[in-house]
Amino acid sequence: xxxxxxxxxxxxxxxxxxxxxxxxxxxxxxxxxxxxxxxxxxxxxxxxxxxxxxxxxxxxxxxxxxxxxxxxxxxxxxxxxxxxxxxxxxxxxxxxxxxxxxxxxxxxxxxxxxxxxxxxxxxxxxxxxxxxxxxxxxxxxxxxxxxxxxxxxxxxxxxxxxxxxxxxxxxxxxxxxxxxxxxxxxxxxxxxxxxxxxxxxxxxxxxxxxxxxxxxxxxxxxxxxxxxxxxxxxxxxxxxxxxxxxxxxxxxxxxxxxxxxxxxxxxxxxxxxxxxxxxxxxxxxxxxxxxxxxxxxxxxxxxxxxxxxxxxxxxxxxxxxxxxxxxxxxxxxxxxxxxxxxxxxxxxxxxxxxxxxxxxxxxxxxxxxxxxxxxxxxxxxxxxxxxxxxxxxxxxxxxxxxxxxxxxxxxxxxxxxxxxxxxxxxxxxxxxxxxxxxxxxxxxxxxxxxxxxxxxxxxxxxxxxxxxxxxxxxxxxxxxxxxxxxxxxxxxxxxxxxxxxxxxxxxxxxxxxxxxxxxxxxxxxxxxxxxxxxxxxxxxxxxxxxxxxxxxxxxxxxxxxxxxxxxxxxxxxxxxxxxxxxxxxxxxxxxxxxxxxxxxxxxxxxxxxxxxxxxxxxxxxxxxxxxxxxxxxxxxxxxxxxxxxxxxxxxxxxxxxxxxxxxxxxxxxxxxx
Amino acid sequence: xxxxxxxxxxxxxxxxxxxxxxxxxxxxxxxxxxxxxxxxxxxxxxxxxxxxxxxxxxxxxxxxxxxxxxxxxxxxxxxxxxxxxxxxxxxxxxxxxxxxxxxxxxxxxxxxx
Numbered sequence: 001x002x003x004x005x006x007x008x009x010x011x012x013x014x015x016x017x018x019x020x021x022x023x024x025x026x027x028x029x030x031x032x033x034x035x036x037x038x039x040x041x042x043x044x045x046x047x048x049x050x051x052x053x054x055x056x057x058x059x060x061x062x063x064x065x066x067x068x069x070x071x072x073x074x075x076x077x078x079x080x081x082x083x084x085x086x087x088x089x090x091x092x093x094x095x096x097x098x099x100x101x102x103x104x105x106x107x108x109x110x111x112x113x114x115x116x117x118x119x120x121x122x123x124x125x126x127x128x129x130x131x132x133x134x135x136x137x138x139x140x141x142x143x144x145x146x147x148x149x150x151x152x153x154x155x156x157x158x159x160x161x162x163x164x165x166x167x168x169x170x171x172x173x174x175x176x177x178x179x180x181x182x183x184x185x186x187x188x189x190x191x192x193x194x195x196x197x198x199x200x201x202x203x204x205x206x207x208x209x210x211x212x213x214x215x216x217x218x219x220x221x222x223x224x225x226x227x228x229x230x231x232x233x234x235x236x237x238x239x240x241x242x243x244x245x246x247x248x249x250x251x252x253x254x255x256x257x258x259x260x261x262x263x264x265x266x267x268x269x270x271x272x273x274x275x276x277x278x279x280x281x282x283x284x285x286x287x288x289x290x291x292x293x294x295x296x297x298x299x300x301x302x303x304x305x306x307x308x309x310x311x312x313x314x315x316x317x318x319x320x321x322x323x324x325x326x327x328x329x330x331x332x333x334x335x336x337x338x339x340x341x342x343x344x345x346x347x348x349x350x351x352x353x354x355x356x357x358x359x360x361x362x363x364x365x366x367x368x369x370x371x372x373x374x375x376x377x378x379x380x381x382x383x384x385x386x387x388x389x390x391x392x393x394x395x396x397x398x399x400x401x402x403x404x405x406x407x408x409x410x411x412x413x414x415x416x417x418x419x420x421x422x423x424x425x426x427x428x429x430x431x432x433x434x435x436x437x438x439x440x441x442x443x444x445x446x447x448x449x450x451x452x453x454x455x456x457x458x459x460x461x462x463x464x465x466x467x468x469x470x471x472x473x474x475x476x477x478x479x480x481x482x483x484x485x486x487x488x489x490x491x492x493x494x495x496x497x498x499x500x501x502x503x504x505x506x507x508x509x510x511x512x513x514x515x516x517x518x519x520x521x522x523x524x525x526x527x528x529x530x531x532x533x534x535x536x537x538x539x540x541x542x543x544x545x546x547x548x549x550x551x552x553x554x555x556x557x558x559x560x561x562x563x564x565x566x567x568x569x570x571x572x573x574x575x576x577x578x579x580x581x582x583x584x585x586x587x588x589x590x591x592x593x594x595x596x597x598x599x600x601x602x603x604x605x606x607x608x609x610x611x612x613x614x615x616x617x618x619x620x621x622x623x624x625x626x627x628x629x630x631x632x633x634x635x636x637x638x639x640x641x642x643x644x645x646x647x648x649x650x651x652x653x654x655x656x657x658x659x660x661x662x663x664x665x666x667x668x669x670x671x672x673x
Numbered sequence: 674x675x676x677x678x679x680x681x682x683x684x685x686x687x688x689x690x691x692x693x694x695x696x697x698x699x700x701x702x703x704x705x706x707x708x709x710x711x712x713x714x715x716x717x718x719x720x721x722x723x724x725x726x727x728x729x730x731x732x733x734x735x736x737x738x739x740x741x742x743x744x745x746x747x748x749x750x751x752x753x754x755x756x757x758x759x760x761x762x763x764x765x766x767x768x769x770x771x772x773x774x775x776x777x778x779x780x781x782x783x784x785x786x
Binding site: 069071072073075076078079080082083093094095096099100103104106107108110111 | 699700701702704705718719720721723724725726727728730731732744746747748749
C-alpha cells in the first residue's frame with residue numbers, strides 16, 4: 001500500500017507543472033553548474049572533456065537534464081577508456097558536438113512532462129495561427145489596395161431623362177435660380193443695413209433684443225423694427241414675384257443634371273447663378289450625390305417672400321393678389337413634389353405646409369376675408385396637391401446603386417467587396433457639414449491615419465459585400481415603399497429591416513461599416529412625415545372648404561359631406577379611422593376639425609391628455625400606437641394575415657382625440673386634463 | 674558497409690530492443706554489441722545511440738536505472754519494458770514480412786527471383 005502511494009506521489013510530482021516550471025527556471029541561472037562540476041571530478045582527457053562540455057552547453061536543456069546527459073557521457077567515455085580506447089578515438093566516434101547536442105536536445109525534450117508538452121504545443125499552435133493570420137492579412141491588404149470600382153451605369157443620364165419631352169418655357173428652374181439670387185442679394189443688403197443701424201445705436205440691447213428680421217421672416221409684425229425695411233424690399237421685388245407667379249404655373253422645374261454650379265462673386269459673398277450641364281462621360285468622375293440641386297434652397301425662401309407679399313396685399317385689402325401668391329407658392333410646392341428625389345418631395349411638403357398654415361392663420365384671424373370663389377380656388381389647388389402620387393423611392397435606390405458602383409469592386413455578377421474609395425465616400429456621407437471631406441469620419445472611423453490604412457483592408461472581411469449592402473438597402477426601401485403605398489395601417493411593419501440596419505450600425509467599427517445602415521434610419525421618419533403631411537393637409541383642405549361654404553351660404557355646413565364636390569374634390573380621410581373622413585363639429589360660427597386619435601374612437605373633439613409615459617408621448621403623433629401589429633405570444637414575431645396584410649392588435653394610444661384645427665372661442669377649448 | 678540513414682532509422686531501434694531483450698545493457702556495451710554482432714552494419718556512435726535511447730525511454734519501451742558496476746563506478750543500464758517487448762515482437766514480424774517480400778522479389782541472396 002505504501003509503495004503504491006509512494007509511486008503515485010512520485011508520478012504526480014514528476015508530472016507536476018509546478019515542478020516543470022521550477023526545473024525550467026533553474027536552468028536560467030548557471031545552467032551548466034552541476035554538469036561541469038561532474039566533468040571536473042571525472043578528470044577525463046582534455047579532448048574528451050572539451051567535447052562533452054561543448055555538447056552539453058549547446059543542448060540548452062534544463063539544468064537537471066544537462067546533468068543526466070553529462071553523467072551518461074562521462075560513463076560512456078570512462079567505459080571506452082577502460083576498453084583501451086584513446087582520447088582521439090573517443091572524440092572521433094563522438095561526432096560533431098553541434099549535431100549531437102541537437103539530437104540530444106530533441107530526444108530529451110520528448111521525455112519532459114505532459115504539462116510542458118502541452119505548453120509547447122499551444123505555443124506552436126498560437127505561432128502557426130499568428131503566421132496564418134499575418135499571411136491572410138497580407139493577402140487581404142493586397143486585394144484591398146489593388147481592387148478598383150468599375151463605373152458602368154450612367155445614372156446621371158437616367159436622372160436627366162425626367163425632363164425629356166418638356167420645352168424650356170415649361171420649366172421653372174431658371175426663374176427660381178434668378179429670383180433666388182436676387183432675393184439673396186436683397187436680404188444681404190437688409191442685413192448690412194441692420195448691422196449698420198445696430199452699430200450706430202451702439203449695439204443691440206440683449207434684454208430687449210428683437211429677433212433679426214431674416215430669422216422671423218415672413219412672420220414679421222408691423223411693430224418689428226425691420227418690418228418697414230423688409231416691406232420696401234418685397235415691394236421692390238415685385239417684378240421678380242410676377243415672374244415667380246408665372247413660373248409656378250409651369251409643369252416642371254426641369255433643372256438639367258450637372259455637377260458644377262456657376263458661381264458669381266459679389267459683396268464678399270458667392271451666389272449660385274446657374275449650372276454647367278453634365279458632359280457625356282462626366283458620370284465616370286462624378287457621383288450622383290454630387291448632382292447640384294441649386295434651386296431647392298431658394299424655393300423655400302421664395303415661397304416665404306410670396307407669403308410676406310400676400311400679407312402686405314391683405315393689409316392693402318388686395319385679397320386677389322394674396323390668393324395669387326398662395327396659389328403660386330402651392331405651385332412651387334407641386335413642382336418640388338413632382339421631382340423624383342426624396343429631398344425635393346420633403347421640400348415640397350414643407351412649402352405646402354407653410355402655405356396651408358398661413359392661409360389657416362388668416363382665415364382664423366379674419367373670417368370672411370376671402371370670397372367664396374377665392375376660397376374654392378384655394379381649396380381645390382390645395383386638394384390637388386394632396387392628391388399627387390405619394391413618395392416613390394426608386395430614385396433613392398438609384399442613388400444607392402450609384403454609390404455601390406463607385407465604392408465596391410465588381411465580380412461581373414453584381415457582387416464585390418469594399419475598395420479604398422468606400423472610405424472616401426463614407427467620410428463624405430457621414431461628415432458634419434462644417435467639416436466636410438474625406439478626413440472627417442464619424443467617431444468610429446475617426447482614427448489615426450496609419451491605423452486607418454492598416455485596418456481599412458479588413459473591411460473586406462468584416463463589412464457587407466456589395467450584394468449584402470444592396471439587399472439590406474432594398475429590404476429597407478421595400479418595407480418603406482410598402483408602408484407608403486399601402487397606408488398608415490401598415491406602419492408597424494416598418495421595423496424588421498430598420499432593426500437590422502440599426503444592428504449593423506451598432507456593430508460598426510473602423511473595419512466594419514455599412515452604407516445601407518447609414519442611410520436607412522432616416523426612412524422611418526420619412527414615413528411618419530408623409531402620414532403627418534397627409535393628415536394635416538387634409539384638415540387644412542376641410543378648413544378652407546368650410547370657409548368657402550360659409551362665404552357662399554352664410555353658415556357652416558351641417559356635415560363634412562356637404563363640402564363635396566363643390567368645395568372639396570374628395571373628402572380627406574381620417575388616417576386614424578380607416579375608411580371614414582376627418583371629423584368636424586361646430587358650435588355657432590366656430591368649429592373643430594379633428595381625428596379620432598391613436599385610440600381609434602371618436603371622443604367628440606375631447607383632446608387626448610398628454611401621457612406621462614415618455615414612450616407613449618413620443619408616439620402620440622407617430623401612428624404606431626393606433627396600428628400596432630399583433631405578435632406571436634411564443635416567438636414574439638409579427639403576425640400577418642393570409643394576404644400579407646399585418647394582423648393588427650388593439651389600439652394602444654391614450655383616450656381622446658387629436659385636435660387638428662380648432663377655432664372655437666378660447667374659454668370653451670377642451671382642456672389638457 | 675553502413676546502412677543509409679533512413680534504413681538505420683528504421684532498423685536501429687529494433688536492433689537495440691532486440692539486444693535489450695536478452696539482458697539489461699549500458700550505453701557503451703550497446704555500442705560495442707551493435708558493431709560486433711551486426712558485422713558493423715548496424716554500428717552507431719554515441720551521438721546516434723543516446724538520443725535513440727532517450728526516445729525509446731520517452732515512449733515507455735525501455736527503462737533505465739543507475740547501477741554499481743564491478744569497477745566501482747556507476748553505469749546507466751537500459752532494460753526492456755513490457756510495452757517494449759510487445760513492440761519488439763511487432764517489429765520482428767514486420768521485418769520478417771519485409772525480408773520475405775524482398776526475398777520473393779529476389780532482392781535477398783539465395784531467394785528465388
